[in-house]
Amino acid sequence: MRNVALLRGINLGSKNRVSMSHLRDLVGGLGYGDVETLVQSGNVVFSDDDSADVAAGRIEKALRKETGLDIAVIGRSGAELAAVVNRSPYGAALDDPRYHHVVFLDRVPDAGLAEAIDRERYLPETFDVDGREVYVLYPDGAGRAKLTHAFWEKRLGVKATARNWNTVQRLAELTT
Numbered sequence: 001m002r003n004v005a006l007l008r009g010i011n012l013g014s015k016n017r018v019s020m021s022h023l024r025d026l027v028g029g030l031g032y033g034d035v036e037t038l039v040q041s042g043n044v045v046f047s048d049d050d051s052a053d054v055a056a057g058r059i060e061k062a063l064r065k066e067t068g069l070d071i072a073v074i075g076r077s078g079a080e081l082a083a084v085v086n087r088s089p090y091g092a093a094l095d096d097p098r099y100h101h102v103v104f105l106d107r108v109p110d111a112g113l114a115e116a117i118d119r120e121r122y123l124p125e126t127f128d129v130d131g132r133e134v135y136v137l138y139p140d141g142a143g144r145a146k147l148t149h150a151f152w153e154k155r156l157g158v159k160a161t162a163r164n165w166n167t168v169q170r171l172a173e174l175t176t
Contacts, residue, residue: 002034002175003052004081005059006104007042008072008149008161016069018042026062030055038170042071043163045174052077072159074104078175085172088165089128090137100165101142103134103149109156117155122146136162
């Protein structure tokens with residue numbers, strides 16, 4: 001089974017530096033096979049018999065032990081990523097996929113917390129909370145976006161990390 005681990009907030013400037021070769025070695029050292037990384041932002045794909053959530057927890061603990069960094073790691077299976085791509089309310093209708101992001105959550109949030117968010121307040125950004133994912137459109141780009149992973153963590157009480165649509169699609173391809 002192919003899984004992906006999504007690391008939050010690594011290699012942004014000089015903070016939380018983790019080389020992709022070190023990450024591949026760390027994941028391989030946990031017994032996972034066929035380890036590969038995608039871009040420098042902490043996407044690692046691997047084969048294993050563990051569930052994606054169990055693997056993410058093991059990787060998070062190993063990172064803390066080996067690097068001293070407290071980095072959230074969120075896991076998804078290849079089947080879950082394929083479902084994320086298929087469920088997107090925006091994917092097929094986009095002229096430019098750079099403005100479409102998926103925020104991956106560590107668990108399904110309380111529905112009442114998601115429903116309480118005033119959508120009008122964040123326009124022109126729009127979003128759709130669907131299970132353990134939040135689909136977000138940033139028509140003005142993600143650089144000054146309000147609906148960041150930190151927003152979702154605070155508002156929904158979850159751990160979160162975001163990926164742009166191109167990366168989500170590429171990760172889904174690597175896990176099939």
